Structures are given as structure tokens and as C-alpha cells.
Amino acid sequence: MAMDGSWRRGGTPQMTFTDADIDAAEEMATSGSYSEVPDIVGQFLKYMHQTFLDRNIVELHNLYEQVFQRFTDRYYRLMSWPSPEHVAEYVENDAVFLLLYNELYYRHLFSKMIPSLAQRVDSWQNYCNLFEGFLQHGMIDHDLPPSWLWDMIDEFIYQFESWCQYRAKLKSKTPEEIQYLRENDQIWNVQTVLSLLTCLVHKSNIISWLLRGEPSGSNDPDSANFDISTLPVYRYIGYFSIIGLLRVNTLLGDYRLALMVLQPLDFDVSTALFTHVTACHVSIYYYMGFCYIMLRRYEDAVRVFSSTVIHIGRIKHNHTRSYQYEQINKRNDQMMALLALCLAMQPQQVDESTMSLMRDRSGERLSRLRQGELQAFEDLFNYACPKFISPAPPDYDAAEDTNMEAPRLQTKLYMQVVRSQLLLPEVRSYLKLYTTIEIGKLGALMDVDSSTFRSHLHALKHRSWTLSGSFAVPPLDGVFSTSSDVGFYIERDVVHISDTKQSSRYGEYFIENIKKLDDLHSQLKRKMTIENSKGNPKGGRRTTRVS
Amino acid sequence: MAQNGETLEDEINRLLQTNRYDPAILPRLEEFIEYQASNDFCDSDANLATLKLYQFYPAKYNPPIVAKILIKALMSFPASDFLACLYLIPERRQVDEPIPVITQLADLLDRGEFKQFWDASGACRDLLEGIPGSITAVRDFMTDVVSRTYHTITTSVLGEILDLSAEDVKAHVTSRGWVVQDDVITIPLNEDNQPRPPTMDEQLSFKQVASNML
Numbered sequence: 001m002a003m004d005g006s007w008r009r010g011g012t013p014q015m016t017f018t019d020a021d022i023d024a025a026e027e028m029a030t031s032g033s034y035s036e037v038p039d040i041v042g043q044f045l046k047y048m049h050q051t052f053l054d055r056n057i058v059e060l061h062n063l064y065e066q067v068f069q070r071f072t073d074r075y076y077r078l079m080s081w082p083s084p085e086h087v088a089e090y091v092e093n094d095a096v097f098l099l100l101y102n103e104l105y106y107r108h109l110f111s112k113m114i115p116s117l118a119q120r121v122d123s124w125q126n127y128c129n130l131f132e133g134f135l136q137h138g139m140i141d142h143d144l145p146p147s148w149l150w151d152m153i154d155e156f157i158y159q160f161e162s163w164c165q166y167r168a169k170l171k172s173k174t175p176e177e178i179q180y181l182r183e184n185d186q187i188w189n190v191q192t193v194l195s196l197l198t199c200l201v202h203k204s205n206i207i208s209w210l211l212r213g214e215p216s217g218s219n220d221p222d223s224a225n226f227d228i229s230t231l232p233v234y235r236y237i238g239y240f241s242i243i244g245l246l247r248v249n250t251l252l253g254d255y256r257l258a259l260m261v262l263q264p265l266d267f268d269v270s271t272a273l274f275t276h277v278t279a280c281h282v283s284i285y286y287y288m289g290f291c292y293i294m295l296r297r298y299e300d301a302v303r304v305f306s307s308t309v310i311h312i313g314r315i316k317h318n319h320t321r322s323y324q325y326e327q328i329n330k331r332n333d334q335m336m337a338l339l340a341l342c343l344a345m346q347p348q349q350v351d352e353s354t355m356s357l358m359r360d361r362s363g364e365r366l367s368r369l370r371q372g373e374l375q376a377f378e379d380l381f382n383y384a385c386p387k388f389i390s391p392a393p394p395d396y397d398a399a400e401d402t403n404m405e406a407p408r409l410q411t412k413l414y415m416q417v418v419r420s421q422l423l424l425p426e427v428r429s430y431l432k433l434y435t436t437i438e439i440g441k442l443g444a445l446m447d448v449d450s451s452t453f454r455s456h457l458h459a460l461k462h463r464s465w466t467l468s469g470s471f472a473v474p475p476l477d478g479v480f481s482t483s484s485d486v487g488f489y490i491e492r493d494v495v496h497i498s499d500t501k502q503s504s505r506y507g508e509y510f511i512e513n514i515k516k517l518d519d520l521h522s523q524l525k526r527k528m529t530i531e532n533s534k535g536n537p538k539g540g541r542r543t544t545r546v547s
Numbered sequence: 548m549a550q551n552g553e554t555l556e557d558e559i560n561r562l563l564q565t566n567r568y569d570p571a572i573l574p575r576l577e578e579f580i581e582y583q584a585s586n587d588f589c590d591s592d593a594n595l596a597t598l599k600l601y602q603f604y605p606a607k608y609n610p611p612i613v614a615k616i617l618i619k620a621l622m623s624f625p626a627s628d629f630l631a632c633l634y635l636i637p638e639r640r641q642v643d644e645p646i647p648v649i650t651q652l653a654d655l656l657d658r659g660e661f662k663q664f665w666d667a668s669g670a671c672r673d674l675l676e677g678i679p680g681s682i683t684a685v686r687d688f689m690t691d692v693v694s695r696t697y698h699t700i701t702t703s704v705l706g707e708i709l710d711l712s713a714e715d716v717k718a719h720v721t722s723r724g725w726v727v728q729d730d731v732i733t734i735p736l737n738e739d740n741q742p743r744p745p746t747m748d749e750q751l752s753f754k755q756v757a758s759n760m761l
Contacts, residue, residue, distance in 0.1 A: 190568075190603055191568045191569070191603060194567075194568050195568060198567075252599070252602065252635075253602075253634035253635055254595060254599055254631075254634070254635060255631060255634065256591070256592070256595055256631050257592075257595065257596075257599070260592070294630070294634065295627045295630070295631065296627045296630065297627075390637075391602055391603050392602065392603055392604065392605050405637070405638060408638065409634070409637070409638045410634060412638070413630065413633055413634060416654070417630070417657075420654055420657050420658050421657075451662065451707075454659075454704075455658060455659040455660045455661070455662075455663075456659060457659070457696055458659025458660075458661065458692050458693075458696060459657070459658050459659030459660075460659070461659075461692055461695050461696045461739070462625060462656075462657070462659055462692050463657075465625055465692075465695065467626070467627075480625070482695070482738065482739050487739070487742070487743035489696065489697065489698050489739065489740040489741060489742075490696055490697045490698065490699075490700070490740075491697070491698050491699045492699050492700065492701060492731065496742065498742045498743040507751040
């Protein structure tokens with residue numbers, strides 16, 4: 001371990017914990033003496049605590065994202081991190097830091113092993129204390145990296161989700177466990193979970209910050225005009241809690257409210273806070289797009305998903321070694337699947353870059369959907385949907401597994417929507433063959449009478465009359481307009497079809513090529529710098545100037 | 548709970564802001580739904596909040612209130628309120644009458660099968676009639692679909708679609724400025740009931756380009 005003596009803001013000299021440092025420390029450690037906390041881990045915890053006290057965010061970010069992961073890979077692949085009581089001595093019994101450490105401890109435990117009932121309860125208690133601390137101004141003198149705060153909210157909801165699943169599986173529980181659950185319905189209670197998130201939003205004053213685009217008061221905690229949203233740690237926790245509410249409400253099937261909580265957010269990607277943490281960026285768009293699908297706003301869903309998959313495509317290489325990489329990749333695949341569902345439900349123009357991604361990644365999928373294969377719709381939906389939960393405790397007397405009830409209902413309702421419009425692609429394709437034709441004749445093509453075919457035409461008009469918005473207006477807002485690719489109208493018994501063609505899209509062509517040129521340019525530039533630094537490039541002898 | 552001079556609507560808004568997930572506000576919400584049912588207006592946010600509380604506290608589930616919420620949602624077509632409600636009602640509750648009948652009605656509207664809608668609506672006629680404006684709201688939705696589908700339509704076909712006699716059809720459409728001549732109704736032109744331009748020009752805003760280039 002190197003102490004290079006570079007003095008940091010709070011006076012703590014910087015320490016590094018590279019693999020080589022850890023190897024060296026292991027060699028020095030006397031073999032045989034067993035300790036709960038290996039020396040080097042103890043030093044790391046001490047240093048992390050100091051960095052936290054120094055409010056050295058850059059270093060803390062590094063320790064959190066890189067070093068903690070390194071120690072996990074090294075020592076805690078199969079077992080949990082040292083329990084908080086063993087850690088306390090290394091961090092001067094700092095209560096606030098221990099709450100944060102506990103959160104990491106349980107998060108790691110949930111990711112590596114199956115938590116017991118007691119551990120689930122303890123972790124819940126820790127979240128309550130941690131968030132209560134935020135609400136009681138406990139974090140006013142501290143700061144944390146945004147990604148840590150995001151992961152905290154993300155994990156809180158994950159564990160809530162996991163609890164609801166766990167609680168609904170009664171068949172494998174002992175009578176004592178069931179008795180405990182029956183008597184303790186305050187644990188991971190849905191009302192409390194939602195209230196905690198809502199209180200964090202209110203406490204942080206983030207809504208006012210978002211609406212004004214700036215703080216509404218002073219950043220001095222002693223001033224009467226103190227605005228807590230001036231402190232990044234509060235601003236971020238409040239902001240991420242809004243996205244947490246989006247997620248919980250989606251899991252509960254309340255898609256309208258899920259989008260409603262996002263009303264104050266700014267969706268301009270050059271300024272929006274969600275872009276500060278990639279995992280958050282991906283998460284907000286995944287849930288938003290999903291809500292749009294469930295509310296049958298397919299154009300909006302496509303808008304959200306296509307902007308995200310393109311963005312991920314562009315930034316993915318920055319994250320290949322990040323702990324978030326797997327999660328981002330999985331969400332990306334799910335969004336591609338949802339995108340395919342949208343395009344099958346409502347054929348529409350999408351930009352060329354999304355379409356080519358679509359063809360590469362799910363061309364076959366899309367054609368199965370377009371042929372109206374119900375199983376393909378259901379499989380994709382189940383693969384790409386979030387893990388729905390039933391918020392109410394199960395019937396403890398029935399001793400049944402009810403954890404599949406919520407997903408079953410959402411899938412069933414989605415499939416009903418799919419089924420009720422299954423005939424429409426066929427109707428559309430017949431229409432496209434003609435410019436004028438009687439309703440009766442069209443009906444005969446599909447073996448139905450003209451009154452039934454009239455209904456299909458009504459349905460086609462009704463289904464293509466959809467609400468759609470944009471990133472410039474709040475997510476729930478929008479206007480109704482026709483989104484169909486085939487235009488038609490009826491004069492008494494005759495259908496008139498207008499064949500509308502999209503004129504060439506020059507804009508996209510140019511954007512595509514400007515991007516290519518840009519890439520080429522930066523590649524060239526990189527190459528030139530490398531070659532220049534090598535001195536005289538091989539074969540690149542300077543041409544003598546001819547005078 | 549109401550504060551000085553506050554209308555029920557204001558009070559509900561305030562409660563949803565502060566205590567949305569608190570079962571103690573259910574009685575007021577239920578009262579508000581009764582109020583909506585008899586006063587021909589609809590607050591989807593409050594109605595979904597009510598269903599959400601039933602979802603959290605199944606013991607408080609109140610079937611007549613749920614039926615009223617669903618009829619209200621049926622009246623908001625083409626908005627997706629109806630579907631939004633079903634997502635929140637547990638599956639085992641959805642088999643209790645009158646939910647299957649109302650759901651079938653919504654499905655018929657979605658499928659454009661308006662004639663069948665009227666045939667099926669007999670099964671919950673009492674419920675529909677108990678909520679003033681419900682029939683009119685559904686008929687208005689159908690009329691909107693018709694206006695985007697047809698340029699001309701015969702009175703008899705429209706009468707079947709809207710479940711109105713020839714007389715009533717005429718009154719219904721003339722009030723909208725549609726022209727009736729010899730049993731043929733002409734609907735004023737709108738974007739959807741006339742030929743579309745043969746090509747659609749490319750619309751590219753600065754913002755679109757900017758977001759693509761970032």
C-alpha cells in the first residue's frame with residue numbers, strides 16, 4: 001500500500017488499495033492469527049471513514065465504485081463483509097458512517113446470498129434509521145457521491161420488491177415465520193416505503209429547485225433563508241427519490257401516478273440531473289417507457305426507448321468494467337424487446353439509427369410479432385416487464401404462494417389489449433391494396449359481413465387516435481392525434497384510401513454522416529497523437545520541401 | 548376534516564397532496580366518488596388513488612364504489628382510464644359482477660363494435676342510468692370516432708351505431724353542425740375524413756437534431 005503523501009483537503013494523506021498493495025499487505029500479515037477484519041480491510045475502512053469526514057467526494061467516489069468492489073472480489077465473493085459491530089472500532093463508532101456501512105453490508109449480502117428473515121428485517125430497520133437521519137438534518141455536514149445515493153434508493157426499492165415476493169411465498173415458511181410476519185406488518189410496509197420516499201422528496205426541497213432551475217434560498221445552514229436543496233447530497237437524494245416513486249408505482253401497476261410524479265422533471269439531456277448517474281438515466285427511461293406502453297401511448301414509449309438505446313450504444317464502452325455494466329446491458333435488452341412490442345402494436349416511423357439497431361438485434365422477433373403470434377407477445381412482455389408486486393400482505397391462513405398474482409394480472413391485461421387489436425394489421429394490409437372499394441367487398445376478403453367490417457374500421461380509427469407528448473412537456477401531458485400509416489375515410493358504403501408516402505428523410509441521412517465523419521476525425525486525431533509521441537513515425541518520413 | 552370554506556374537491560386535492568396513502572382518507576374519497584357520479588364530472592387521479600388504497604388494504608374494498616369508478620372510466624374514452632383502473636383491481640375481484648359486464652362494454656368500445664355495445668349494455672342498464680351523463684358520454688365518444696371515419700353516412704347506419712331513432716339521430720347531428728339531406732348525413736371535413744396529401748414532408752426541429760448530435 002502506497003502513501004504518497006499528497007495532502008488532501010481534509011488533511012488525510014491519500015492511500016491506494018491496488019491489487020499489488022493488497023498482495024503486499026497479505027504477505028506482511030502474520031499467518032495463523034485469525035481476525036474478523038483483515039488488516040488491510042481495516043485500513044481501508046478507516047481511510048474510507050476519514051475520506052467521508054473530509055467530504056472528499058472525488059476520493060470517496062473512487063473508494064465506493066472501485067476499491068470496495070476490489071475488496072469484494074478479493075475477500076467477500078462468497079461471504080458477507082464484516083458485520084457492523086466488528087467495523088465500529090475502525091470508524092470511531094461514527095453512527096452516521098455505520099448506517100452507511102450497514103447499507104453497503106446488506107446490499108452486498110442481498111446480492112451474494114439468500115438473506116434470512118432476520119437479515120431482511122435488520123436491513124429494513126437500517127433503511128428507516130438512515131432515511132430518518134436524512135430527514136433530521138443528519139447529513140447536512142456530509143456529502144456522498146451521486147452514484148452512491150442512487151444505488152441506495154435503487155437497493156431500497158429492490159429489497160422492498162424482494163420482501164413482497166418473499167412474504168407471498170408461504171408454502172416454504174415455518175409456522176413461527178408465518179406467525180412473525182402476521183404480527184409484524186409494519187416491516188417493509190408499502191405505506192411506509194412510499195412515505196419515506198415522499199418525505200425525502202419534500203425534505204430536499206427538490207421540487208422547488210426543479211421548477212425554478214435554481215435554489216430558492218441561501219446555502220448557509222444557519223441562515224433563516226436556508227434552502228437545503230443547495231446541498232448536493234440532499235438535492236440528489238430528493239431527486240432520486242422521485243425516480244424511486246416512479247419505480248414503486250410502476251411495480252404496483254399505478255402507471256398514471258408513476259408518470260405524474262415526474263411532472264416537475266427536466267428532460268433536456270444537456271442539463272437533466274438523471275444524466276449524472278448512468279444507471280439512473282437508464283432506469284428512469286425504462287420505467288417511463290414501460291408506463292407509456294401500459295397506458296397505450298406507444299409513440300411516447302418509442303420516443304423514450306429509442307433515445308435511450310441510442311444513448312446506451314454510445315456510452316456503453318465507458319462502463320465495461322463498471323459494477324453497473326451488467327444491469328445496464330440487461331435493461332438495454334429489455335428496452336429493445338419493449339421497442340419491438342411497440343412497433344408491432346402501432347406501426348410508426350422511427351429514425352433510421354433505431355431501426356437499424358432493431359433489425360440487427362431483433363429482426364426475427366419483430367416479424368413474429370407482426371404475424372400476430374400471441375405467444376411471442378406474451379414471452380417478450382414477460383421477459384421485459386418489471387417485477388410486479390402485491391402490496392397487501394397475503395392471507396396467512398391460506399398458506400399458498402401468491403407471489404405470481406400481480407405479474408399474472410398485468411400480463412393478462414396487456415394480452416387483452418393485444419388480442420383486441422390482433423385483426424387490425426390484416427385490415428390495414430387489405431386497405432393498402434386499394435384506393436376505393438366498397439365495405440362489403442373488403443369484408444368478403446376477411447369473411448365477415450359489412451357491419452362487422454365497419455366495426456373493424458372504427459377500431460382502426462379509434463386505435464390510431466392516440467395521446468402523445470414530447471420531452472419538452474411534462475410526461476403525462478400530450479395531445480390526441482392520428483398516428484396511422486394508412487389514411488382512409490368512408491363515403492356512405494365506399495372506403496377511400498390515401499396512399500401516403502413519407503418523402504425522403506434528408507435530415508437523418510446528414511446526421512448519420514456527420515456522426516461518421518466525427519468518429520473518423522477523432523480516430524485520426526488519436527492516431528496522430530500516438531504517432532507524434534513515438535517521434536518519427538515509421539514510413540512517414542517528412543517530405544523535403546521543394547523550393 | 549374539511550377546512551373553512553373548502554369545497555369537497557379542494558379538500559380531496561389537499562388530502563391527495565399530503566396523505567395519499569393513508570387509509571383514513573378513504574371515507575372522504577368515497578364520498579367524492581358518489582359526488583362525481585351524481586354530478587357528471589370526473590377526477591381520474593382521485594379515483595385511481597381510491598383503487599390504490601383498496602389494493603393496499605383489501606379489507607376496505609368497496610364493490611359499489613369500484614363499479615362507479617369503472618363506469619366513470621368508461622365515460623372517459625378514448626383516454627385509457629379504464630385500463631388504468633383494471634391494473635389496480637386484484638384479479639380475484641375482477642370476476643365479481645358487475646365488473647365482467649363493464650369490462651366487456653369497454654372491450655366492445657375498443658373493438659369499435661358499437662352496435663354490440665348497446666345490446667350488451669342492457670345487462671347493467673340500472674348502473675348506467677344511475678350515473679347521469681354516462682350514456683351521453685359514450686355516445687359522444689362514438690360520434691367522435693364516426694366523425695374521423697366518415698365523410699358521409701346514412702341516417703340508418705348512424706342510428707344503429709349510436710342506438711338512436713332516425714328522429715334522434717337528426718337532432719343529435721344537427722346540434723353539431725352536421726348537414727342532413729335525404730337521409731344522408733355529411734360530416735364537416737377534418738384532418739382524418741378526407742384524402743391525405745400524397746407525401747408527408749420531413750419535419751425536423753432543431754431540438755431533434757441537437758439531441759441526436761450530443
